Amino acid sequence: MNIVFIHPGFPGQFRFLAEMFGKDKRNKTIFITSVNKNKDRQIPGVRKIIFSEKMPGRKTGAPSPPTSPGLSVANILAGLKKQNYIPNLIIGTSGSGTCLYVKDVFPDTPFLCFFEWFHNQDNLPDNLNSTAEPDLKVRMKLRNRNLPVLADLYACDHGICPSGWQKSQFPKEFHSKLSVVHNGIDIGLFQPGKDQKFKTGNLDLSGVGxxxxxxxxxxxxxxxxxxxxxxxxxxxxxxxxxxxxxxxxxxxxxxxxxxxxxxxxxxxxxxxxxxxxxxxxxxxxxxxxxxxxxxxxxxxxxxxxxxxxxxxxxxxxxxxxxxxxxxxxxxxxxxxxxxxxxxxxxxxxxxxxxxxxxxxxxxxxxxxxxxxxxxxxxxxxAIEKNLPLQLDIIKKLIHQGKPLKQFG
Missing domain, CATH: 3.40.50.2000 (Glycogen Phosphorylase B;)
Incomplete structure (x- = not known):
C-alpha cells in the first residue's frame, strides 16, 4: 500500500503507526513534515519529505500567510502525483493548516485526520485561575485558530480524537465523523522501577529522602x-x-x-x-x-x-x-x-x-x-489496546473508500 503521513512535528502521534507500516517492505510509506528538533530522526522503511513553512519568493522576515504550510504540503503531494504515486490513505493532523488542500490534490484518496482540540468559546478557561469570559479580541482570535480545523473536519473522511472530553469540544454537527481512540502509551517503556533513584550526568539525587x-x-x-x-x-x-x-x-x-x-x-x-x-x-x-x-x-x-x-x-x-x-x-x-x-x-x-x-x-x-x-x-x-482500534478504522476506510459511520 501507499501511505502518506502529514505532521509538522515528526513523528508526532503517528510514531507507532509509521513504524508498523514502515516494517512492511510492500508498503511505500511517506512522512511529510517540517524542519524541527527531530530533523535527523528516521523511521526504517519510511521516506521523510521536508516541507517549508515559508512561501517561495517572499522577502526574508516577511510574514507568511496562514495557508503557507498547506500550500507547501500540496506542492509535495502534487509532485508525488506527477510521479504516479497515488496514496491508498492519507493520515494527517489538524490545527496547523498542513492538511488544508489534501482533498484537492487527491480527492478520491481516503483522508483520516487526528484532531486534538477545537477552541470552544463557551468553555475556555485560559489558565487554572480564569473564570472570566473571553473578550471580543480573544474570541475572534480563537475563531481564526479554528478555521483550519473546520476545513479539516469538513474534508476528512473520518477523524480521531484522543479522549471523550476533547471530542465534546467539537461542533456536534461533526461528532458522527469522530471516533475516540487514544494515541497510546508505551507501557513497556514507562513501567515501575523498584527502589529507583534518580541520577543523571549533571545531577545526583540518589541519596535524597x-x-x-x-x-x-x-x-x-x-x-x-x-x-x-x-x-x-x-x-x-x-x-x-x-x-x-x-x-x-x-x-x-x-x-x-x-x-x-x-x-x-x-x-x-x-x-x-x-x-x-x-x-x-x-x-x-x-x-x-x-x-x-x-x-x-x-x-x-x-x-x-x-x-x-x-x-x-x-x-x-x-x-x-x-x-x-x-x-x-x-x-x-x-x-x-x-x-x-x-x-x-x-x-x-x-x-x-x-x-x-x-x-x-x-x-x-x-x-x-x-x-x-x-x-x-x-x-x-496502552498502545497495545489502541493501535488495533486505529488500524480497524484505517482498514475500513481503505476498503470502503467512503466516509465511515462513528466507531467508538
Whole structure:
C-alpha cells in the first residue's frame, strides 16, 4: 500500500503507526513534515519529505500567510502525483493548516485526520485561575485558530480524537465523523522501577529522602507553574528531606511591570525564593532519563492545561507515580480521586502544599493508588489496546473508500 503521513512535528502521534507500516517492505510509506528538533530522526522503511513553512519568493522576515504550510504540503503531494504515486490513505493532523488542500490534490484518496482540540468559546478557561469570559479580541482570535480545523473536519473522511472530553469540544454537527481512540502509551517503556533513584550526568539525587516532581513541555501560566512554585516553600519547610525536580522548557516570554520582556520562569523566581540546592530545573530529558525520574518520584504534580490530558500525566501513571492533578473535566475522565490518583483544588498554594505533604506522609497508604494508576493505563491507554482500534478504522476506510459511520 501507499501511505502518506502529514505532521509538522515528526513523528508526532503517528510514531507507532509509521513504524508498523514502515516494517512492511510492500508498503511505500511517506512522512511529510517540517524542519524541527527531530530533523535527523528516521523511521526504517519510511521516506521523510521536508516541507517549508515559508512561501517561495517572499522577502526574508516577511510574514507568511496562514495557508503557507498547506500550500507547501500540496506542492509535495502534487509532485508525488506527477510521479504516479497515488496514496491508498492519507493520515494527517489538524490545527496547523498542513492538511488544508489534501482533498484537492487527491480527492478520491481516503483522508483520516487526528484532531486534538477545537477552541470552544463557551468553555475556555485560559489558565487554572480564569473564570472570566473571553473578550471580543480573544474570541475572534480563537475563531481564526479554528478555521483550519473546520476545513479539516469538513474534508476528512473520518477523524480521531484522543479522549471523550476533547471530542465534546467539537461542533456536534461533526461528532458522527469522530471516533475516540487514544494515541497510546508505551507501557513497556514507562513501567515501575523498584527502589529507583534518580541520577543523571549533571545531577545526583540518589541519596535524597523523597522526590517531588513536576513536568510540562513548557513552564507557562496555563500549566499551573506559578501555583506549584508558590506551594513549594511550605512543602520544603515541612519536609526537610524532600528535593524537587522541575522539567520544562523555559520558552515563555512575557512583560514585567516595567514593560520589559523576561522569561516567565525568571519572573516567578523573583517572587518565590527557593533553596537552589533542593529545587532543580531541567529543560528536557531523554526518554530513559525521564522514565527514571518518574520511577524515583514520591509525588508527581501534573498541572497541565484545562484543555486536554497530556501524555506527561499518562506516562507518570504508567510508571506507578502517585499523581496529583487538578479538579478539571479532562483529568476526571482519567483519574478517580483516591482510587488511581489524587484530584486537588489548585486554587491556592496552601491547598496544593497540603495535598503534597499529606501524600508524602503516608507512602504505604498510597501503594494501592499507584498500582491502580498503572492498571488504568494498561487497560485503557496502552498502545497495545489502541493501535488495533486505529488500524480497524484505517482498514475500513481503505476498503470502503467512503466516509465511515462513528466507531467508538
Amino acid at each position: 523523597q522526590l517531588v516532581t513536576y513536568t510540562a513541555n513548557v513552564l507557562a501560566p496555563y500549566k499551573g507553574f506559578q501555583q506549584f512554585m508558590e506551594s513549594l516553600p511550605a512543602v520544603l519547610e515541612q519536609k526537610p528531606d524532600v528535593h524537587v525536580v522541575i522539567v520544562g522548557a523555559d520558552h515563555v516570554v512575557i512583560k514585567d511591570k516595567s514593560g520589559n520582556k523576561a522569561s516567565y520562569k525568571s519572573l516567578i523566581l523573583e517572587k518565590v525564593k527557593l533553596d537552589p540546592d533542593r529545587v532543580h530545573f531541567m529543560d528536557e530529558l531523554i526518554h530513559e532519563e525521564y522514565k527514571r525520574l518518574l520511577q524515583a518520584s514520591a509525588v508527581h504534580i501534573c498541572l497541565d492545561s484545562p484543555l486536554v490530558v497530556s501524555k506527561f500525566l499518562l506516562c507518570a501513571m504508567s510508571c506507578e507515580c502517585l499523581v496529583i492533578a487538578p479538579d478539571i473535566a479532562p483529568v476526571k475522565e482519567v483519574i478517580t480521586d483516591g482510587a488511581n490518583g489524587i484530584i486537588a483544588d489548585f486554587s491556592s498554594p496552601d491547598k496544593i502544599a497540603e495535598k503534597i505533604v499529606a501524600c508524602l506522609d503516608y507512602p504505604s497508604f498510597m501503594t494501592a493508588v499507584r498500582q491502580k494508576a498503572r492498571q488504568t493505563i494498561a487497560e485503557t491507554y
